[in-house]
Amino acid sequence: MSGASHTFSFASILAAPPEKVWARVSTLSGVNAEMAPWFRMTGPQGVDHLEPGQLALGQRLFRSWLLLFGVLPLDYDDLTFVRFEPGKGFLERSRMISAKVWEHERTLEPHPEGTLLTDRIRFEPRLPLPGLRGLYSSVFRHRHAQLRRHFGGRLAS
Template identity: 70%
Template sequence: MTSAQRFTLSSLLSAPPEQVWERVSTLSGVNAEMAPWFRMTSPPGTEDRLTPERVVPGQRLFRSWLLLGGLLPVEFDDLTLVRLEPGRGFLERSRMALQRTWEHERTLEPHAEGTVLTDRVLFEPLLPLPGQWALFAAVFRHRHARLRHHFGGRALAAPRRSGDVR
């Protein structure tokens, strides 16, 4: 049996939280963060923006396929939010094909220079494949770099491994 692993990383973005939220609360914004490595799908007719009216905490929104290079399905995510606070962040606890546990918390905090965006990720692989922590950390480093490119800003904290969680 594998154990859960976690990491945290933060960036200071040169835009107010409301402006950052407008981008990070949409599937098109998430896909812009992950491009060109990955793209997430959504069912036809799905609204792009996450709003409290659309989200029932703890209830699956939809199944999203994670496509490598935007084409090759490599994972699915039964996208489930347990908390959604517009302008402040969300907590996702989703079922995935290759992860026993997947939890992604994103927070936005006002700062004199813009917004501090922090991602906390906890995952527990079904299979103990080497390099998973490094892969997920690289994907989130890339996502933060894309956000900093879009809004301006700087990295505050590189992914820190918080150790294995039992």
């Protein structure tokens, strides 16, 4: 598996307008609500909401630890955005312990039922760890379920 690139995506139609969805998903507390209770991401004290003026695109913003059950360090993400468009989405291209390349693209598009939110993931693992793609995929399946629970909505077909 090492050296190979893996991709997957999830899409949900959320029963809320894009600006309301963005207000939640662009915050660390919103991301942590998506991952609860399994994981929590850390950030610098006092940083919750990201604004374009705070970001130097292409440069590491900060190191975020991924904590299993909110306490056990499992991985880190050197959080780096290469695109960040409020209300529309972002493209994160970072490094992790488990992945030498981690790309998370999230897009929000207006939809007759609210917002079409799509996550596309591409990663290159550092080591041949069986099941890593399945683990990452399960995390995003859970995140989308949490988003639909919060906003209402359904899986996109």
